[in-house]
Amino acid sequence: MKSVLCSLLCLLSFCHALAGEAAKEVVTVGAEDDWAPYSSVVDRQAKGFAVDVVREAYALVGITVKFDVLPYSRCMAATKAGTLVACFDAVPNAMIAKDYLWPDLPLFTTHMNVYALADSKDSGMVARKLEGRTVGVERGYEYGDEFDLNTKIIRKIVDKNDQGFKMLLARRIEFMAAEERIANALFIRFPTEFGGKFKLVGTVATPGLFIAFSKTAPDSVRLLKKFNEGYAILRNSPRYRAIEAKWF
Structure with missing residues (x-):
């Protein structure tokens, strides 16, 4: 009888545990x-x-x-x-x-930065200064209202940030807009291709x-x-x- 009761208690405990998991x-x-x-x-x-x-x-x-x-x-x-x-x-x-x-x-919170080639003379590039210039942006991303709502900036849309930086290396665009840590991670990940090739020339938002x-x-x-x-x-x-x- 005692063993039967123990078995029943164990079964009830197991069912309770299963019910708890299912309830999550x-x-x-x-x-x-x-x-x-x-x-x-x-x-x-x-x-x-x-x-x-x-x-x-x-x-x-x-x-x-x-x-x-x-x-x-x-x-x-x-x-x-x-x-x-x-x-x-x-x-x-x-x-x-x-x-x-x-x-x-x-x-x-972060910095949405603007990058140029390392030999660029540009600096202090905010949204207004980018008017009429070609800037790479990743598809669907937001870079802050001053940048996103400025229709005078010439945007070149890319599917991935590394594609934009490759376009910048090829001088197909003048700048690449990218989040700070994302850009730094890419430069570290591809040191031969990207290391020392770019410079930070502005910040368009800190959202x-x-x-x-x-x-x-x-x-x-x-x-x-x-x-x-x-x-x-x-x-x-x-x-x-x-x-x-x-x-x-």
Whole structure:
């Protein structure tokens, strides 16, 4: 009898554990595939600073995140359409702010820089000074309102930042606009091709970058609220600085 009771108790305990696992909420979030060290695809998995931040913020409120890794423009389009609940990393500028829901705080802040060839005499290049000049930009990305809304800048759209820097090396464009850490990571990754070949000649914006939430996806408002809750805890903890130290 005693052994039967023990077996029943073990079975109940096991079922309870399974029920607990089943009760855990899982959400799929879009992550861009080519923005290391913030978010990129490595061995078919999302990796990067922003990936860790989003994952851990949700974990603090009991939600497990799965990542759908895809090009940024597709990620944002799917979020706008409601087939994804959210996508990162986005700048809520005047062109896209109205199309998404935004958290209270950015995932991080950064510098959107302008690069030229190392022998360039240009400096202090802000959006106004780039009017009439050819500037490489990555497809679908935001670089701050002053740059994004200035129609006098001649933009050459590329699918990846390294393509833009190759165009700059070939003198097919005069400048390349790129996020600071992204550019530095490329210069380190391709030292023979890019090392010492470029110089920083200006900064067009110092924006905060966010995870953008869909206005139409089911439950997106609640999931935004849960993200705000978890991220507020993470942001004010030593763990956030540990994630920064890991990636930067």
